[in-house]
Amino acid sequence: MTSSLVLDDVTVARGGAPIVRGVSLTAPAGEVTALLGPNGAGKTTLLESVSGVIPITGGTVSLNGGRLNALDRVARARAGIAHVEQGRTVFPDLTVAENILVVRRGPGVIDKALELFPELHKRLDVAASLLSGGEQQMLVLARALAARPSALLIDEMSLGLAPVIVQRLLPVVRDLAASGVAVLLVEQFATLALKIADTAHVLSGGTLTYSGPAAGLRSAPERLHAAYLGEPLPGVAGGS
Numbered sequence: 001m002t003s004s005l006v007l008d009d010v011t012v013a014r015g016g017a018p019i020v021r022g023v024s025l026t027a028p029a030g031e032v033t034a035l036l037g038p039n040g041a042g043k044t045t046l047l048e049s050v051s052g053v054i055p056i057t058g059g060t061v062s063l064n065g066g067r068l069n070a071l072d073r074v075a076r077a078r079a080g081i082a083h084v085e086q087g088r089t090v091f092p093d094l095t096v097a098e099n100i101l102v103v104r105r106g107p108g109v110i111d112k113a114l115e116l117f118p119e120l121h122k123r124l125d126v127a128a129s130l131l132s133g134g135e136q137q138m139l140v141l142a143r144a145l146a147a148r149p150s151a152l153l154i155d156e157m158s159l160g161l162a163p164v165i166v167q168r169l170l171p172v173v174r175d176l177a178a179s180g181v182a183v184l185l186v187e188q189f190a191t192l193a194l195k196i197a198d199t200a201h202v203l204s205g206g207t208l209t210y211s212g213p214a215a216g217l218r219s220a221p222e223r224l225h226a227a228y229l230g231e232p233l234p235g236v237a238g239g240s
């Protein structure tokens, strides 16, 4: 069986109102799956329902064939879900090394987590609050990796970062996926996400309006635009 994160007909409500409706998608190990869509479409809500921050109200979420619905957030993390939430949530008073060791202790943990981030390796004893925004985002990613996840959910990695930093981070996300992780990437800058994504899904008004190869949107901005506006694209919407 190929390892992957699978959402089947997922519905999520907030404050009694349905926000996400009938979303089915697969994020396979080794690939970057982009989840795009306009503000308020429900992207963050969907990621939160996968990691267990909020419950799903219908459908199933499974990882590597195991159903996650009944598991709380901690159990889902143990099962292999890592969630990098919006806002670069480092522990500001802890050093770079300590931020990683919070997740896992043991020989080689820091070296392994920082394999893709040589700039952080030079600053192991620096308090996280003294890092730049880009370095903090790297640390959040490194910390997520320390848990050795099967699936990594990344919410708006580029928020507030200079384009040059985002350009540095994107290939890292690609490498991460190449190491065997299923990456589900929510990103406000669709063109950036499409550069590294294998597959893309567009969520508009809580439902998927495009599911297909990222290349299908990279080369056709008008299709991306139509999907953002909520126009289901024939033959590709709603699938996995």
Ligand SMILES: Nc1ncnc2c1ncn2[C@@H]1O[C@H](COP(=O)(O)OP(=O)(O)OP(=O)(O)O)[C@@H](O)[C@H]1O
Pocket (backbone or CB within 6 Å): 014, 015, 019, 037, 038, 039, 040, 041, 042, 043, 044, 045, 046, 188
């Ligand atoms: N805690 C909450 N209680 C009730 N409604 C909420 C809550 N959080 C978000 N919402 C609503 O859910 C909808 C989807 O929000 P969500 O943050 O998931 O969208 P998004 O696609 O991630 O948007 P953005 O790109 O702006 O972050 C919005 O209408 C929002 O107002």
